[in-house]
Amino acid sequence: MDTQKVDMFLMANAKNFKPQHITYIRERLHQMDDSKWNMIHTLDFKEPSTTLLISIFAGGLGIDRFYIGDTGLGIAKLLTCGGAYIWAIVDWFIISDAAREKNMEKLQQFL
Amino acid sequence: MKKDRLYLLLSLGLLGGYAYIAYSFCNPEAHVTACFFKSVTGIPCPACGNTRSVLAFLRGDLYPALLINPLGVVMAMLMALLPVWIVYDTVAKKETLYYFYHKAEKTIALKPVAIIFALLIVINWIWIIKKGL
Numbered sequence: 554m555d556t557q558k559v560d561m562f563l564m565a566n567a568k569n570f571k572p573q574h575i576t577y578i579r580e581r582l583h584q585m586d587d588s589k590w591n592m593i594h595t596l597d598f599k600e601p602s603t604t605l606l607i608s609i610f611a612g613g614l615g616i617d618r619f620y621i622g623d624t625g626l627g628i629a630k631l632l633t634c635g636g637a638y639i640w641a642i643v644d645w646f647i648i649s650d651a652a653r654e655k656n657m658e659k660l661q662q663f664l
Numbered sequence: 665m666k667k668d669r670l671y672l673l674l675s676l677g678l679l680g681g682y683a684y685i686a687y688s689f690c691n692p693e694a695h696v697t698a699c700f701f702k703s704v705t706g707i708p709c710p711a712c713g714n715t716r717s718v719l720a721f722l723r724g725d726l727y728p729a730l731l732i733n734p735l736g737v738v739m740a741m742l743m744a745l746l747p748v749w750i751v752y753d754t755v756a757k758k759e760t761l762y763y764f765y766h767k768a769e770k771t772i773a774l775k776p777v778a779i780i781f782a783l784l785i786v787i788n789w790i791w792i793i794k795k796g797l
Contacts, residue, residue, distance in 0.1 A: 613701045613709065624769045624778075629677070631785065632735055634699045634711040636677075637684075 569598040581664040601649035608648040612641040667762040710789040
């Protein structure tokens with residue numbers, strides 16, 4: 554795929570992935586054929602900053618986990634009231650990374 | 665999520681849950697409101713009354729347990745079932761729980777199921793607030 558297109562994608566999406574994955578993504582995108590370009594654009598990546606906001610305000614109800622697609626964990630979080638809020642606090646710190654992880658999984662199917 | 669990580673998380677959660685229930689069981693007078701949500705906003709959260717419900721369930725009062733918070737009965741059943749399932753999977757070297765977890769996640773993520781589920785939780789929550797837990 555076009556270097557320009559790859560760079561465009563990376564500029565727009567750098568925050569959505571962990572730094573150590575960016576190099577790998579760049580490589581794979583270069584080698585990928587153009588037909589997948591459209592499909593990649595339809596992917597719905599969750600921004601870590603938005604997720605963090607959701608976690609701070611509605612983390613006690615597990616909404617942040619539901620947002621990034623972790624339905625099972627979301628239910629567990631909801632049922633235990635954010636693990637007596639301990640889990641809710643822990644998630645404030647790890648939810649951004651979890652969001653990046655989920656984004657990477659979504660992208661992986663095309664890489 | 666990898667299988668080992670899921671089982672480890674579940675085991676830790678179950679241990680914590682059992683410890684908490686055992687503590688509440690042995691100290692009925694020590695009523696500690698574990699819910700931050702309630703301390704901060706004054707409104708009970710959707711999981712309010714779970715401990716009381718599980719304790720009632722342990723005493724054998726199924727109907728009162730349901731009345732306090734139906735989710736508590738769900739929790740009690742999960743806490744009883746999951747350790748057995750995890751041990752079975754570990755001993756038999758199978759992945760049945762892991763597989764079931766992923767299927768359940770996919771099912772609940774479907775729009776109609778998710779909406780029904782969310783509605784049930786909200787209705788239960790309104791009921792909890794009306795009960796004044």
